[in-house]
Amino acid sequence: MRILLLEDNDINRQLLSEYLIYLGYQVLALPDGCNLFQALSDFQPQLILLDLKLPGIDGYTILEQIQQSSDWHQVPVIVVSAFAFKADQQRAINLGARRYFVKPVKLPQLKEAIQEELNRGRA
Template sequence: MTTEGETRSNLSIRILLIEDNEPNRRLLEDYLIYQGYTVLALATGIGFDQALIDFQPQVVLLDLKLPDIDGCDILEQMQQNPEWRQIPVIVVSARAFIADQRRALNLGARRYLVKPIRLQELLQVIQEEVRGSIE
């Protein structure tokens, strides 16, 4: 459970959530908003680049299996842009194979969480990545 002070400090943290599964997307979005984060949720990878420009997230939560683009392609595109390369990406995927995890991490993802995830673990990882990108 987070304290009121932690929740208040989360208000300025913007999270871009890219998740095609509607129940998962709504659950994560609602939970993160409840925890005090500002969230922009996309159901597809289309427009992720414009969302990075307009929303300027401090963290990206990325599903790898999207209907229109592979999440690894998004990671590759982010690595090609010096400004986007600095944004921590946390992969949240049902792909549990070590090869998928290695590929995503080699393409710049900072963390890889396999679904189903524990929400408390996700909060901890987000906080660690935000602190790490500020330092």
């Protein structure tokens, strides 16, 4: 199973990548969303982990673009963000995110959410 990770913080990106690889996933980790659709096309992820605060383009805009894409709107997006306000969470969910985790994320909960979303996609 392939997961696309969009996270601008180098340490967070590396740690989360290593954890997901340890769990057996193929991971493409990007520091921004600049080449998002090329990455989607080349990597064909089954799930996207998305930070909302990215350089150049924010996660909300990325969510909108994914939802408007006939090729990618069905790919589940899980937001992992430092934005803890309910309004941020609601906005992300309204834009198509399936789940929302506030950093620092509890890895067992994230692992479970990823497995549930991937299993849902196979059902």
